[in-house]
Amino acid sequence: MRSLDLDLIHSFTKMPHMTDLPFYKPHGNELELFEHAFLRQLPLLIKGPTGCGKTRFVSYMAEKIGLPLYTVSCHDDLTASDLVGRHLIGDGVTYWNDGPLTRAVREGGICYLDEVVEARKDTTVVLHPLSDDRRILPIERTGEILSAPPEFMLVVSYNPGYQNFLKGMKPSTRQRFVSLRFDFPKPELEQQIVMGETGADTMLAKKLVNLANSLRTLKEHDLEEAASTRLLVYTATLILSGFDPVDACRAALVEPLTDDEETAEALMEIVYASFGK
Amino acid sequence: MEEYVGALWHRLITDVADKRYPSEAVSLEQISKIAGILFRSWGGDSGLAVKSATATRHGAKRSLLQRIAGSNMKTELTWLDGETLNLPAIIDLFPQRDLNRDLYLWLIALAATHSEPALPWIQRNQRATQDVLERFPGLACRYQRLADAVLDMRPRPERLPHGEREQEEAIRAALLNPGSVERLPPARRPPQPVYLWLHPDPPASEPASGKSNDPQDHNAGDNIIKKEKDRRYQAERVDMPDSKDSFMMSFRAESILSWAEYIKVNRPTEEDDPPDDRPAEDLDRLSVAQDGKTAASRLKFDLDLPSAASDDRPLGDGILLPEWHYKKQLLQPAHCRLQPMLARGAEPLPLPAHLSATARRLRSQFAALTPSKVWLRGQFDGSELDLDACVQFSADRMGGLQAREQGLYKSHQYHDRDLACLLLADLSLSTDSYISDHERVIDVIRDTLFLFSEALSATGDRFALYGFSSLRRENIRFHILKEFERKYNDEIRGRIAAIKPGFYTRMGAAIRHASQLLVKQAATQKLLLILTDGKPNDLDQYEGRYGVEDTRVAIHEARQMGLRPFCVTIDEKGSNYLPHLFGISGYVVIRKPAELPRELPLLYAQLTR
Ligand SMILES: Nc1ncnc2c1ncn2[C@@H]1O[C@H](COP(=O)(O)OP(=O)(O)O)[C@@H](O)[C@H]1O
Numbered sequence: 001m002r003s004l005d006l007d008l009i010h011s012f013t014k015m016p017h018m019t020d021l022p023f024y025k026p027h028g029n030e031l032e033l034f035e036h037a038f039l040r041q042l043p044l045l046i047k048g049p050t051g052c053g054k055t056r057f058v059s060y061m062a063e064k065i066g067l068p069l070y071t072v073s074c075h076d077d078l079t080a081s082d083l084v085g086r087h088l089i090g091d092g093v094t095y096w097n098d099g100p101l102t103r104a105v106r107e108g109g110i111c112y113l114d115e116v117v118e119a120r121k122d123t124t125v126v127l128h129p130l131s132d133d134r135r136i137l138p139i140e141r142t143g144e145i146l147s148a149p150p151e152f153m154l155v156v157s158y159n160p161g162y163q164n165f166l167k168g169m170k171p172s173t174r175q176r177f178v179s180l181r182f183d184f185p186k187p188e189l190e191q192q193i194v195m196g197e198t199g200a201d202t203m204l205a206k207k208l209v210n211l212a213n214s215l216r217t218l219k220e221h222d223l224e225e226a227a228s229t230r231l232l233v234y235t236a237t238l239i240l241s242g243f244d245p246v247d248a249c250r251a252a253l254v255e256p257l258t259d260d261e262e263t264a265e266a267l268m269e270i271v272y273a274s275f276g277k
Numbered sequence: 278m279e280e281y282v283g284a285l286w287h288r289l290i291t292d293v294a295d296k297r298y299p300s301e302a303v304s305l306e307q308i309s310k311i312a313g314i315l316f317r318s319w320g321g322d323s324g325l326a327v328k329s330a331t332a333t334r335h336g337a338k339r340s341l342l343q344r345i346a347g348s349n350m351k352t353e354l355t356w357l358d359g360e361t362l363n364l365p366a367i368i369d370l371f372p373q374r375d376l377n378r379d380l381y382l383w384l385i386a387l388a389a390t391h392s393e394p395a396l397p398w399i400q401r402n403q404r405a406t407q408d409v410l411e412r413f414p415g416l417a418c419r420y421q422r423l424a425d426a427v428l429d430m431r432p433r434p435e436r437l438p439h440g441e442r443e444q445e446e447a448i449r450a451a452l453l454n455p456g457s458v459e460r461l462p463p464a465r466r467p468p469q470p471v472y473l474w475l476h477p478d479p480p481a482s483e484p485a486s487g488k489s490n491d492p493q494d495h496n497a498g499d500n501i502i503k504k505e506k507d508r509r510y511q512a513e514r515v516d517m518p519d520s521k522d523s524f525m526m527s528f529r530a531e532s533i534l535s536w537a538e539y540i541k542v543n544r545p546t547e548e549d550d551p552p553d554d555r556p557a558e559d560l561d562r563l564s565v566a567q568d569g570k571t572a573a574s575r576l577k578f579d580l581d582l583p584s585a586a587s588d589d590r591p592l593g594d595g596i597l598l599p600e601w602h603y604k605k606q607l608l609q610p611a612h613c614r615l616q617p618m619l620a621r622g623a624e625p626l627p628l629p630a631h632l633s634a635t636a637r638r639l640r641s642q643f644a645a646l647t648p649s650k651v652w653l654r655g656q657f658d659g660s661e662l663d664l665d666a667c668v669q670f671s672a673d674r675m676g677g678l679q680a681r682e683q684g685l686y687k688s689h690q691y692h693d694r695d696l697a698c699l700l701l702a703d704l705s706l707s708t709d710s711y712i713s714d715h716e717r718v719i720d721v722i723r724d725t726l727f728l729f730s731e732a733l734s735a736t737g738d739r740f741a742l743y744g745f746s747s748l749r750r751e752n753i754r755f756h757i758l759k760e761f762e763r764k765y766n767d768e769i770r771g772r773i774a775a776i777k778p779g780f781y782t783r784m785g786a787a788i789r790h791a792s793q794l795l796v797k798q799a800a801t802q803k804l805l806l807i808l809t810d811g812k813p814n815d816l817d818q819y820e821g822r823y824g825v826e827d828t829r830v831a832i833h834e835a836r837q838m839g840l841r842p843f844c845v846t847i848d849e850k851g852s853n854y855l856p857h858l859f860g861i862s863g864y865v866v867i868r869k870p871a872e873l874p875r876e877l878p879l880l881y882a883q884l885t886r
């Protein structure tokens with residue numbers, strides 16, 4: 001089981017496009033875990049704050065294994081039909097249209113439900129028979145019962161901040177998944193990510209990552225969300241395109257984090273302390 | 278009249294002598310929120326409150342003018358103790374507002390950087406300066422500006438007598454080139470205060486036992502505390518100097534004067550001060566009462582429990598609960614005894630007449646929250662086809678009509694309110710204070726409990742009501758108002774009507790017990806609402822940081838259990854400590870307490886939407 005290699009995985013796949021691989025820096029053993037889970041047909045749950053690389057990781061893995069990826073961003077109006085499919089009315093006839101989940105099951109591929117707790121609980125019930133060892137998807141409307149092929153994998157993600165409590169994941173759903181916890185990358189790693197994504201130099205990347213970590217200590221006490229890697233990438237992108245660094249921090253780092261003016265003023269002081277004024 | 282002229286003269290001459298710039302002043306109050314955020318983000322302890330410090334005596338030589346004015350003996354410097362970041366209440370040293378503000382920021386950065394607290398004062402501050410400049414390169418030019426301005430204000434070394442001159446030169450060098458000065462040369466007097474550094478000799482923090490210093494207690498006797506009075510006074514306790522630095526010794530020796538001595542003598546050395554009737558803010562050590570309050574309010578410290586016969590009826594022998602000791606970082610098992618109790622002789626009562634109109638309105642609003650399932654027709658999206666709409670649509674098409682865009686689905690509107698809520702109300706003595714001419718806090722809490730119950734009983738949500746107060750760790754009084762399984766009726770209303778203020782606020786234990794009751798509920802969403810008017814506190818060490826940290830751990834435990842704690846407070850200063858306890862989205866401060874009864878049900882609706 002340990003000596004798992006890519007060849008084995010690629011025997012499942014169509015064509016590996018190694019050159020098209022998205023840029024992804026692993027935090028730890030997540031690549032290996034994903035591959036094992038895929039091979040053993042286990043569903044995977046990724047938890048972590050927004051913008052820490054969950055989506056990027058999944059698209060990287062899909063590309064690496066060579067599977068089509070069906071991504072659904074969940075929200076509270078999402079219905080089971082949005083996942084499974086529905087009848088549409090065309091020219092005088094009605095016809096059935098597969099939803100992304102059904103398509104992934106029929107054709108093989110990764111179905112990725114992003115921010116799954118945003119979906120209502122009655123929506124995610126359709127995942128149950130798919131996420132245990134039955135691996136089936138019953139489609140009530142058409143009377144079909146689809147059996148998932150080995151190339152099908154269910155991946156869900158969510159952000160376990162307690163502000164999501166009322167929407168929190170049911171334990172009975174959570175317990176169906178192999179789980180992986182993401183956090184913001186360690187400083188050196190995050191620097192490399194910023195550099196890799198934007199072409200920033202070490203100095204700038206280091207400054208931004210330090211700044212982000214100062215801001216992250218304010219999570220919960222003063223800010224609802226921590227500054228994400230995504231925001232760092234945006235900030236670096238603005239700076240590299242020639243925008244003033246302090247203004248870039250305000251636009252891409254400070255304002256997205258708070259609506260409160262005094263808090264924003266304080267965050268700007270933190271920016272000045274790093275970038276000068 | 279003479280007095281008036283005297284006061285005017287005093288003010289005038291103080292201004293000249295001190296070279297302060299009140300029109301350019303920046304006050305801590307103006308920047309306190311920013312101060313807290315900066316302190317925490319730069320690495321300071323998030324459990325500390327930001328407060329204005331009392332001025333402390335610095336003991337350095339004063340100019341003749343200053344001597345005549347009787348001012349400039351005290352300076353407000355910055356220091357940290359176990360509970361507080363103490364910052365000057367006002368900075369008006371510089372003629373530019375920006376510089377005054379920058380000085381605040383600089384002091385905060387310095388305080389947030391823990392550099393070798395064991396070093397002697399002069400080394401410690403140079404090290405901290407170097408650390409700050411290294412961590413925050415952006416502060417370098419501000420430091421430069423501040424240092425230039427401060428050097429300008431300091432006495433010229435060449436005009437000082439031998440000894441003081443060398444001292445001054447050392448300080449100047451240390452400011453210009455942090456890290457370059459090894460030690461402070463000895464002198465007869467301490468140097469002029471260095472505004473860019475932390476306090477050389479932080480006052481001892483209040484004695485931890487005996488008296489409570491929670492403003493809440495004083496609140497009970499005297500509802501309005503002037504902001505100025507809120508500053509902390511340098512406590513009487515004086516530790517043995519632990520530093521080997523001889524300068525520190527002499528500095529301490531000078532500041533050991535107690536208040537009484539200070540009042541009597543009031544001319545510690547060679548100078549003559551004008552007769553002193555300056556307000557108490559000018560005195561740095563108050564040994565009588567920490568807030569200069571009267572004996573009347575302090576009598577409350579010695580409350581006794583009522584006799585068993587007249588007290589509420591205890592149920593069972595009490596429940597042992599743990600408590601968190603933040604200094605030891607451990608949970609002390611079976612540290613508190615919580616006693617569930619029922620009001621004695623509470624008669625069943627109808628809803629008080631003054632609430633009936635509001636109650637009726639709330640009930641009809643809340644009826645909309647009851648669980649229901651409805652099919653909405655003609656939706657653009659839904660789980661079923663809306664056959665009627667489809668037939669219509671097809672018929673239209675076949676009849677050659679231009680088909681309009683039209684919703685063809687039915688959707689099942691879900692109200693899955695699978696919810697249990699426990700409301701825990703603070704019934705400590707502080708709720709005895711008046712918020713208006715005719716209403717006390719407790720009256721507002723009582724009305725709130727009534728209206729909350731009226732509103733919730735109109736929904737299907739399960740709810741329970743409890744109240745609590747405490748007198749040391751062995752007497753946590755947990756008043757049963759309404760259990761989950763009971764219907765809200767006249768008997769419950771009678772219990773609510775019977776609540777009365779008493780004792781202190783040992784919040785941690787009450788929260789722990791409430792959590793245990795709530796977690797047993799089968800609902801998927803469990804809301805723990807805490808209703809309070811101030812900080813956790815009790816007679817023993819449960820005050821200040823200790824109480825806050827225990828409460829914080831209790832909240833954390835509740836969250837671990839899958840509960841959602843949420844705090845509703847009428848304490849205006851709540852924003853100073855509540856984020857530390859509940860997180861930024863875990864509490865709300867109700868600014869006008871009189872509105873609490875109507876606000877809470879609406880808040881509940883919002884929280885559970
Ligand atoms: N480990 C990583 N390797 C490469 N880029 C990353 C990594 N983590 C985060 N990023 C960057 O951060 C951005 C946000 O990541 P994303 O996967 O969308 O976050 P999430 O899905 O967790 O909200 C990405 O677009 C990418 O630029």
Ligand SMILES: [Mg+2]
Pocket residue numbers: 051054055114
């Ligand atoms: Mg994402």
